Amino acid sequence: PKKIIIDTDPGIDDAMAIFLALQSPELEVLGLTTIFGNVYTTLSTKNALHLLEIAGRTDIPVAEGSHVTITNGTKLRVADFVHGNDGLGNQNFPPPNGKPIDQAAAVFLVEQANLYPGEVTLVALGPLTNIALALQLDSGFAKKIGKIIILGGAFFVNGNVNPAAEANIFGDPEAADMVFISGADVIVVGLNVTHQVVLTALFHKTILEADRDKLARSGGKFAKYLCQIMDIYFSYHKDSYEIKGVYLHDPATLIAAVDPSLFTYTEGVVRVQTTGISRGLTILYNKQKRFGEVSEWCDKPTVKVAITVDAPAVVKLVMDR
Ligand code: BDR
Ligand code: CA
Numbered sequence: 001p002k003k004i005i006i007d008t009d010p011g012i013d014d015a016m017a018i019f020l021a022l023q024s025p026e027l028e029v030l031g032l033t034t035i036f037g038n039v040y041t042t043l044s045t046k047n048a049l050h051l052l053e054i055a056g057r058t059d060i061p062v063a064e065g066s067h068v069t070i071t072n073g074t075k076l077r078v079a080d081f082v083h084g085n086d087g088l089g090n091q092n093f094p095p096p097n098g099k100p101i102d103q104a105a106a107v108f109l110v111e112q113a114n115l116y117p118g119e120v121t122l123v124a125l126g127p128l129t130n131i132a133l134a135l136q137l138d139s140g141f142a143k144k145i146g147k148i149i150i151l152g153g154a155f156f157v158n159g160n161v162n163p164a165a166e167a168n169i170f171g172d173p174e175a176a177d178m179v180f181i182s183g184a185d186v187i188v189v190g191l192n193v194t195h196q197v198v199l200t201a202l203f204h205k206t207i208l209e210a211d212r213d214k215l216a217r218s219g220g221k222f223a224k225y226l227c228q229i230m231d232i233y234f235s236y237h238k239d240s241y242e243i244k245g246v247y248l249h250d251p252a253t254l255i256a257a258v259d260p261s262l263f264t265y266t267e268g269v270v271r272v273q274t275t276g277i278s279r280g281l282t283i284l285y286n287k288q289k290r291f292g293e294v295s296e297w298c299d300k301p302t303v304k305v306a307i308t309v310d311a312p313a314v315v316k317l318v319m320d321r
Helices: 012-022 041-055 105-115 129-137 167-171 173-180 211-218 221-229 231-241 249-258 311-320
Strands: 002-008 027-034 120-124 147-151 186-189 198-200 245-247 263-272 282-285 303-309
Touching: 002 012, 002 105, 002 249, 012 027, 012 041, 012 221, 012 231, 012 249, 012 311, 027 041, 027 105, 041 221, 105 120, 105 129, 120 249, 129 173, 147 249, 167 173, 173 186, 173 263, 186 249, 186 263, 198 211, 198 311, 211 221, 211 311, 221 231, 231 245, 249 311
Parallel strands: 002 027, 002 120, 120 147, 147 186, 186 303
Antiparallel strands: 198 245, 263 282, 263 303
């Protein structure tokens, strides 16, 4: 199986992605690293430990990540109105028994990349601070990490924090820009793709059966847990987007590690706007026109940006697992 590390801010869709990874025979989860985003980092760590306990996988290490952005200059924004104060649907779960390992997330990332050069896929489901820190710690990290698959950005569509920015990029724009131009083998999955991947729910009875009801009836341990925490996530989507369902941002991105062929990609340079009202905006430059003099764009390494997705196949995999 493919060795993966999940950098995460759990988070309801993060919980789905983590369970999905644990249920995927194609993957071997080496560890979870935590970051602020949906909640502050301390709570992300508790939630990561809690989710591994629910899954019976306390053998997997959790390394706590940064509590501040890469420049330490940005006030953190948490998304309690999307995921609940506890990040997991306000269920008042008891605190986990386990503890994070005695190594910071960035140190753990560097160590694993050195242990298995070229073999580790890092799936980043929150702001990119820990990955930027790993790049600063080890100048060879970009080449030693096998692949980085990022849930972040919004290409040619509006963001979800504001019209310009998607939440994970908005969380630490300077870190995101560093990662996009690091020269690592990067795949970016943005809102332009994840807004097509919807787990359906019905608030009024119709003849169609919704995914949420199927999950609730499946009797599976993970399905049952997810149905318990997901209500607030459904309400948020109903109020903010007027859709009968939820976007599967993080699980869809995890699927790009399981089966990259369910997406198509375009290649280009991605940079992040770090100032003004469009702070956090991701801009893709596909090199179709030469701008010879603008080296901040032309001379930078490219990444792959997901452009289309086989949404029914992705939702089916999520449901099955
Ligand atoms: C991303 O932000 C978080 O709310 C989600 O967990 C996802 O990673 C979506 O913009
Ligand atoms: Ca997330």
